[in-house]
Amino acid sequence: xxxxxxxxxxxxxxxxxxxxxxxxxxxxxxxxxxxxxxxxxxxxxxxxxxxxxxxxxxxxxxxxxxxxxxxxxxxxxxxxxxxxxxxxxxxxxxxxxxxxxxxxxxxxxxxxxxxxxxxxxxxxxxxxxxxxxxxxxxxxxxxxxxxxxxxxxxxxxxxxxxxxxxxxxxxxxxxxxxxxxxxxxxxxxxxxxxxxxxxxxxxxxxxxxxxxxxxxxxxxxxxxxxxxxxxxxxxxxxxxxxxxxxxxxxxxxxxxxxxxxxxxxxxxxxxxxxxxxxxxxxxxxxxxxxxxxxxxxxxxxxxxxxxxxxxxxxxxxxxxxxxxxxxxxxxxxxxxxxxxxxxxxxxxxxxxxxxxxxxxxxxxxxxxxxxxxxxxxxxxxxxxxxxxxxxxxxxxxxxxxxxxxxxxxxxxxxxxxxxxxxxxxxxxxxxxxxxxxxxxxxxxxxxxxxxxxxxxxxxxxxxxxxxxxxxxxxxxxxx
Amino acid sequence: xxxxxxxxxxxxxxxxxxxxxxxxxxxxxxxxxxxxxxxxxxxxxxxxxxxxxxxxxxxxxxxxxxxxxxxxxxxxxxxxxxx
Numbered sequence: 001x002x003x004x005x006x007x008x009x010x011x012x013x014x015x016x017x018x019x020x021x022x023x024x025x026x027x028x029x030x031x032x033x034x035x036x037x038x039x040x041x042x043x044x045x046x047x048x049x050x051x052x053x054x055x056x057x058x059x060x061x062x063x064x065x066x067x068x069x070x071x072x073x074x075x076x077x078x079x080x081x082x083x084x085x086x087x088x089x090x091x092x093x094x095x096x097x098x099x100x101x102x103x104x105x106x107x108x109x110x111x112x113x114x115x116x117x118x119x120x121x122x123x124x125x126x127x128x129x130x131x132x133x134x135x136x137x138x139x140x141x142x143x144x145x146x147x148x149x150x151x152x153x154x155x156x157x158x159x160x161x162x163x164x165x166x167x168x169x170x171x172x173x174x175x176x177x178x179x180x181x182x183x184x185x186x187x188x189x190x191x192x193x194x195x196x197x198x199x200x201x202x203x204x205x206x207x208x209x210x211x212x213x214x215x216x217x218x219x220x221x222x223x224x225x226x227x228x229x230x231x232x233x234x235x236x237x238x239x240x241x242x243x244x245x246x247x248x249x250x251x252x253x254x255x256x257x258x259x260x261x262x263x264x265x266x267x268x269x270x271x272x273x274x275x276x277x278x279x280x281x282x283x284x285x286x287x288x289x290x291x292x293x294x295x296x297x298x299x300x301x302x303x304x305x306x307x308x309x310x311x312x313x314x315x316x317x318x319x320x321x322x323x324x325x326x327x328x329x330x331x332x333x334x335x336x337x338x339x340x341x342x343x344x345x346x347x348x349x350x351x352x353x354x355x356x357x358x359x360x361x362x363x364x365x366x367x368x369x370x371x372x373x374x375x376x377x378x379x380x381x382x383x384x385x386x387x388x389x390x391x392x393x394x395x396x397x398x399x400x401x402x403x404x405x406x407x408x409x410x411x412x413x414x415x416x417x418x419x420x421x422x423x424x425x426x427x428x429x430x431x432x433x434x435x436x437x438x439x440x441x442x443x444x445x446x447x448x449x450x451x452x453x454x455x456x457x458x459x460x461x462x463x464x465x466x467x468x469x470x471x472x473x474x475x476x477x478x479x
Numbered sequence: 480x481x482x483x484x485x486x487x488x489x490x491x492x493x494x495x496x497x498x499x500x501x502x503x504x505x506x507x508x509x510x511x512x513x514x515x516x517x518x519x520x521x522x523x524x525x526x527x528x529x530x531x532x533x534x535x536x537x538x539x540x541x542x543x544x545x546x547x548x549x550x551x552x553x554x555x556x557x558x559x560x561x562x
Binding site for chain 2: 026027028029132133162163164165166167168170200201219222223224225226228243244245246248249252253431
């Protein structure tokens with residue numbers, strides 16, 4: 001049943017280092033290992049029977065073919081040597097360009113991931129396969145398309161089993177989505193502070209009485225939250241007394257959640273500041289066109305394959321980079337409205353573009369167990385190029401970060417890129433300084449160029465607006 | 480007879496709820512979630528019982544209508560035969 005595919009070129013002069021992925025430890029059924037830059041997964045004897053059952057069910061190729069599940073290849077255990085321990089199977093998965101965390105996802109991404117989790121489950125149950133968990137960290141994005149990455153979550157389903165991941169699903173998908181769709185509050189800050197998600201009891205405590213009368217809210221949030229606190233002994237009795245959850249009720253619960261989640265919309269009452277930025281910004285269409293052309297030329301000259309677009313707004317320059325030959329673009333912005341638009345745009349235009357939430361002055365840190373379970377943004381920065389258009393004045397002036405620090409951070413992010421300098425005479429900067437004292441005597445092009453030249457080579461520059469905005473291409477040594 | 484059937488239906492509903500559940504439970508499912516699912520399972524059982532009875536009630540009236548139609552049509556045909 002398992003096709004042991006021999007590695008094409010295992011032996012090289014120096015064997016690649018094998019190291020266990022620090023974020024993969026919760027399920028003792030297996031573990032992720034890094035073999036150099038390759039991603040391997042062990043299956044331990046405790047999960048081997050379930051693994052074989054799922055392999056024979058035909059589910060895996062069906063899901064891979066539909067793009068819902070990351071592909072897998074069987075390898076010989078010998079490859080891992082002693083590190084394999086008493087593992088029963090070894091798999092290889094393709095390496096992803098970038099791992100994002102649910103607290104970096106905009107609403108639309110979390111919603112798409114939740115729907116994938118439910119669709120996978122419904123497809124799995126048809127073949128008598130269940131999932132051992134429902135963690136959002138098992139889903140990653142290829143552009144805006146969610147892909148499930150944990151093969152080991154699939155286990156044999158026995159009729160009558162409960163949905164063991166129901167609570168986790170609610171905490172990591174449903175409740176964070178409800179926070180935005182009921183209150184207009186983005187999930188990102190809360191989720192980041194609480195990486196296992198938002199508890200039913202906490203969300204329930206916020207709900208006004210009238211919202212508690214909805215059947216779905218009542219069962220999944222209110223009832224679950226209050227029973228979670230008060231009746232643990234009864235739950236223990238119920239499970240120990242071998243209570244049964246019929247498959248029909250299971251399917252109904254999953255499909256009910258699917259319909260509900262698909263209908264959720266952000267409850268923001270007013271458009272966010274940047275949602276209509278494209279229409280209200282301070283430069284004209286010809287200037288925007290000049291910037292797109294500049295970015296396109298940079299990407300085709302540098303042959304950058306992966307691009308980070310910091311302050312991406314709705315993704316104009318990521319789209320230009322992709323058209324010029326980049327393989328994928330990851331956009332970062334702190335404005336939820338712009339991110340929603342960017343996500344919808346990437347979906348409708350089929351762009352390999354993933355918009356993510358980021359406050360540049362406070363990126364995701366290393367956190368979780370041992371501060372190694374969920375890596376911070378810096379540890380995941382492996383882009384070929386960075387774009388920072390119409391960005392630095394927001395950090396240097398709105399957030400008081402010294403210009404030198406802003407340039408250092410951007411140059412650290414990727415070995416080459418495009419940075420736009422926006423002078424004090426630009427209407428946007430005038431606006432930023434309107435209600436505050438100008439405490440930025442060093443914020444000028446000359447100082448910017450000095451900061452950049454201390455760290456990188458300026459390849460070329462071009463003035464792109466009447467107000468004096470200027471784009472710079474930089475390049476530094478690859479570390 | 481009716482009483483016996485009712486007892487059987489209730490016994491079936493109870494059986495729906497009591498059965499084994501295997502677990503690869505490295506994850507704590509949470510007491511709230513388990514009790515919510517038990518409640519939904521009980522509800523599914525209750526719905527099954529109610530729908531069983533509802534089918535029977537519908538069948539009873541359908542039969543009633545059918546037999547009254549039969550009586551009517553046979554009466555009509557008798558009249559016709561009588562002409």
